[in-house]
Amino acid sequence: MSRSSQTQVAVLGGLSVEPMTAYALREAIRDVLGHFWSESFGQIYPTLQALEDAGHVERRGGARARSSVFAITESGTARLIELLNEPVQESPPRNGLLLRLFFGRVLGRDRCRELLRSARDAASSQLAEYERLLAGLQAAEGDTPDWPFIRMTVLAGIHHARASVAWADECLDTLQGEQ
Amino acid sequence: MSRSSQTQVAVLGGLSVEPMTAYALREAIRDVLGHFWSESFGQIYPTLQALEDAGHVERRGGARARSSVFAITESGTARLIELLNEPVQESPPRNGLLLRLFFGRVLGRDRCRELLRSARDAASSQLAEYERLLAGLQAAEGDTPDWPFIRMTVLAGIHHARASVAWADECLDTLQGEQ
DNA sequence: CTTGGCATGTAAGCCGTTACATGATTGT
DNA sequence: ACAATCATGTAACGGCTTACATGCCAAG
Numbered sequence: 001m002s003r004s005s006q007t008q009v010a011v012l013g014g015l016s017v018e019p020m021t022a023y024a025l026r027e028a029i030r031d032v033l034g035h036f037w038s039e040s041f042g043q044i045y046p047t048l049q050a051l052e053d054a055g056h057v058e059r060r061g062g063a064r065a066r067s068s069v070f071a072i073t074e075s076g077t078a079r080l081i082e083l084l085n086e087p088v089q090e091s092p093p094r095n096g097l098l099l100r101l102f103f104g105r106v107l108g109r110d111r112c113r114e115l116l117r118s119a120r121d122a123a124s125s126q127l128a129e130y131e132r133l134l135a136g137l138q139a140a141e142g143d144t145p146d147w148p149f150i151r152m153t154v155l156a157g158i159h160h161a162r163a164s165v166a167w168a169d170e171c172l173d174t175l176q177g178e179q
Numbered sequence: 180m181s182r183s184s185q186t187q188v189a190v191l192g193g194l195s196v197e198p199m200t201a202y203a204l205r206e207a208i209r210d211v212l213g214h215f216w217s218e219s220f221g222q223i224y225p226t227l228q229a230l231e232d233a234g235h236v237e238r239r240g241g242a243r244a245r246s247s248v249f250a251i252t253e254s255g256t257a258r259l260i261e262l263l264n265e266p267v268q269e270s271p272p273r274n275g276l277l278l279r280l281f282f283g284r285v286l287g288r289d290r291c292r293e294l295l296r297s298a299r300d301a302a303s304s305q306l307a308e309y310e311r312l313l314a315g316l317q318a319a320e321g322d323t324p325d326w327p328f329i330r331m332t333v334l335a336g337i338h339h340a341r342a343s344v345a346w347a348d349e350c351l352d353t354l355q356g357e358q
Numbered sequence: 359c360t361t362g363g364c365a366t367g368t369a370a371g372c373c374g375t376t377a378c379a380t381g382a383t384t385g386t
Numbered sequence: 387a388c389a390a391t392c393a394t395g396t397a398a399c400g401g402c403t404t405a406c407a408t409g410c411c412a413a414g
Contacts, residue, residue, distance in 0.1 A: 006278065024364095036277035036278065040404080042402070046184065049367095080285060081286070085290065089275060093214065098215040098216070098332045099265060101213070102329065103192040104327070104328035106195055106256070115267070149283035152277075153281050155346055159342040160339065221396085224396090362413090365409085367393090370406095375399090382394105
């Protein structure tokens with residue numbers, strides 16, 4: 001599954017919740033999927049265009065009028081289901097923090113401690129943010145059929161943030177006091 | 180810090196351990212950094228060339244002879260330290276599994292369960308692999324100055340794999356029995 | 359009447375993967 | 387001899403980000 005078809009998932013999925021303008025879609029992707037997904041601005045418009053050409057979305061309102069709203073069509077829904085069923089393909093790992101720590105001998109223990117502390121702090125505040133988000137979303141969406149699925153994505157963030165905090169603490173322990 | 184300078188980190192860091200051929204470097208990056216970093220084939224050669232032009236590495240053996248070994252120079256070591264000290268820049272998140280689960284209402288509960296089970300299995304076997312790796316590396320590298328840092332990178336894998344297993348289990352619980 | 363936010367796109371350019379092309383060496 | 391592996395590159399293509407370009411509308 002190429003990157004562009006994953007963009008189609010985000011776009012069709014967004015429109016499957018409700019019809020909206022390209023601009024609103026862009027904001028929705030950033031604000032709602034932002035924890036685990038990103039699409040750059042320059043991808044969304046061409047993808048919408050391609051989906052319109054293929055008949056998977058339709059444009060309501062003049063072609064260049066302000067606020068032309070896109071809606072998913074029946075064939076678009078079928079396409080979305082098809083794409084969702086394609087195998088998940090992971091992108092190659094590229095963790096800049098671990099790359100630096102791996103060469104910690106060269107970087108120096110002190111600087112490694114700094115990196116770990118800031119990673120710990122970042123994960124810790126992210127954890128707090130996810131927990132707030134979970135409570136907020138439960139209040140807002142707790143009754144919708146989407147809720148159990150939305151909850152999973154936030155839970156993933158919580159679990160990973162906790163793991164990052166525990167990992168950084170353990171690493172800081174091993175670097176403590178030595179040298 | 181652009182991607183290409185992160186490639187330079189991997190290349191210079193690899194050569195800081197010991198001089199080697201481009202081919203060996205490629206394998207080292209894949210096998211040793213593979214858990215958290217990847218470089219494609221077509222990046223390593225041009226990067227080595229650029230580093231040679233800049234005087235950060237030197238080529239020992241004929242320009243096109245077999246087994247021309249690259250070694251890091253003094254200025255290369257300085258450059259590596261400089262690069263390691265640049266701020267870590269995260270790549271934008273793109274988690275295909277969460278993207279699918281988010282639209283779980285469309286994908287269907289059964290298929291979501293399958294995705295979660297296979298994610299759980301993958302994380303679980305990865306966890307076992309990391310634990311084996313940790314033991315193996317401790318035996319092989321336990322006495323070197325690099326060991327504490329190598330250990331951190333494997334620990335990160337262990338913590339995250341455990342988090343993934345716990346998360347998937349929790350999600351499967353919430354999907355169980357309903358509907 | 360002007361600032362800021364809504365809205366829609368295009369284009370340049372980097373980054374990176376993959377496929378292709380070539381040949382040497384080593385083991386069988 | 388031949389296959390596998392070591393070894394070194396190039397080039398095309400695609401994905402994605404960023405910067406640019408344009409204009410409407412509402413509020414102050």
